[in-house]
Amino acid sequence: MQWVVEARSLTKTLDGRMVLENVTITVPPGTIHAVAGANGAGKTTLLRIFAGLYDASAGECRVLAERMHTGATALRQRVHLVAADLTLPRGMTVAEYARYASLLYERWDPERWRRLREALELPLRRPLRHLSYGMQMQLRLALALSARPEVLLLDEPTVGLDPVVRRQFLQLLLEEAAASGVTIVVASHQLDELERMADHLTVLYRGRVVVTGSLDELKQSLVRLTVRGLRALPDALAGHPGVWTWSPARVGLTVMVRAQAAGDVTAALRTAGAEQIVEEQDIPLDELFRLWMEREGYRRDTVALASRGDV
Numbered sequence: 230m231q232w233v234v235e236a237r238s239l240t241k242t243l244d245g246r247m248v249l250e251n252v253t254i255t256v257p258p259g260t261i262h263a264v265a266g267a268n269g270a271g272k273t274t275l276l277r278i279f280a281g282l283y284d285a286s287a288g289e290c291r292v293l294a295e296r297m298h299t300g301a302t303a304l305r306q307r308v309h310l311v312a313a314d315l316t317l318p319r320g321m322t323v324a325e326y327a328r329y330a331s332l333l334y335e336r337w338d339p340e341r342w343r344r345l346r347e348a349l350e351l352p353l354r355r356p357l358r359h360l361s362y363g364m365q366m367q368l369r370l371a372l373a374l375s376a377r378p379e380v381l382l383l384d385e386p387t388v389g390l391d392p393v394v395r396r397q398f399l400q401l402l403l404e405e406a407a408a409s410g411v412t413i414v415v416a417s418h419q420l421d422e423l424e425r426m427a428d429h430l431t432v433l434y435r436g437r438v439v440v441t442g443s444l445d446e447l448k449q450s451l452v453r454l455t456v457r458g459l460r461a462l463p464d465a466l467a468g469h470p471g472v473w474t475w476s477p478a479r480v481g482l483t484v485m486v487r488a489q490a491a492g493d494v495t496a497a498l499r500t501a502g503a504e505q506i507v508e509e510q511d512i513p514l515d516e517l518f519r520l521w522m523e524r525e526g527y528r529r530d531t532v533a534l535a536s537r538g539d540v
């Protein structure tokens with residue numbers, strides 16, 4: 230398989246701290262690969278390495294079958310990063326900036342730019358400093374798509390967009406992706422959006438890969454058993470490799486189980502006295518994400534905002 234983006238044992242140290250550790254990810258052509266993870270997990274750093282803005286400290290990063298690094302200027306014509314923290318020239322108008330981009334990018338498509346700016350209603354004569362945050366993100370995306378990249382890297386693309394624009398933005402992105410065959414890597418905390426658009430998913434935690442693979446396969450990897458008639462996991466299942474987690478529920482207990490072990494675990498629960506077991510597949514991504522994070526030891530206790538005596 231010729232991967233479009235290929236990271237092998239990638240490590241990145243920033244300020245003496247390892248922010249990516251031994252990350253291996255492969256992205257096939259024309260697919261959408263989602264990157265999720267807790268705050269500070271290393272998503273932005275990873276995309277910056279893919280975009281050639283950072284060099285990896287160790288390991289290999291190949292994009293479009295070439296080594297990506299900060300000196301790979303020709304390759305960067307074919308790979309675009311859309312991110313809110315990349316500054317825009319505040320003094321230029323939308324039209325001026327688009328003209329500048331058209332000169333900068335060899336594959337610029339004026340017809341595509343016209344369609345996108347009309348669809349997104351971008352105000353051509355407005356200076357960039359007067360664009361709202363959401364409009365700036367839309368402008369970034371429109372410019373990136375107009376440059377006809379082969380790889381599009383999106384870092385939190387829908388933050389700050391209202392729900393109507395967010396929907397339109399995603400729709401447009403999916404249509405453009407289908408029409409152009411661009412390969413997309415998107416980092417986001419919006420798991421519902423990732424679930425709708427992505428083919429593959431990588432979850433990072435503290436710079437390491439927790440899970441990576443086809444989204445469908447990852448979603449099918451766990452099932453939920455809702456068990457009546459038991460209040461705790463039977464001893465026979467303690468330490469069972471097929472049991473992911475369990476917790477008491479209103480009517481009994483909930484057990485998250487690896488799909489391949491569901492039959493064995495169900496049989497053991499029945500032997501231990503379970504009265505009724507309901508099996509659910511297709512667990513929503515946000516729930517899976519929470520389970521993966523908890524498994525890594527990621528827990529945030531609720532912070533008491535009101536101090537004693539204030540309420």
Ligand SMILES: Nc1ncnc2c1ncn2[C@@H]1O[C@H](COP(=O)(O)OP(=O)(O)OP(=O)(O)O)[C@@H](O)[C@H]1O
Pocket residue numbers: 243244246248266267268269270271272273274275
């Ligand atoms: N230039 C830098 N120098 C030192 N540390 C950095 C630098 N940039 C990022 N970091 C640290 O690297 C880690 C990963 O940051 P990164 O921005 O890649 O995470 P992220 O997953 O995108 O986070 P978030 O979801 O909060 O945006 C964080 O602990 C961050 O503080």
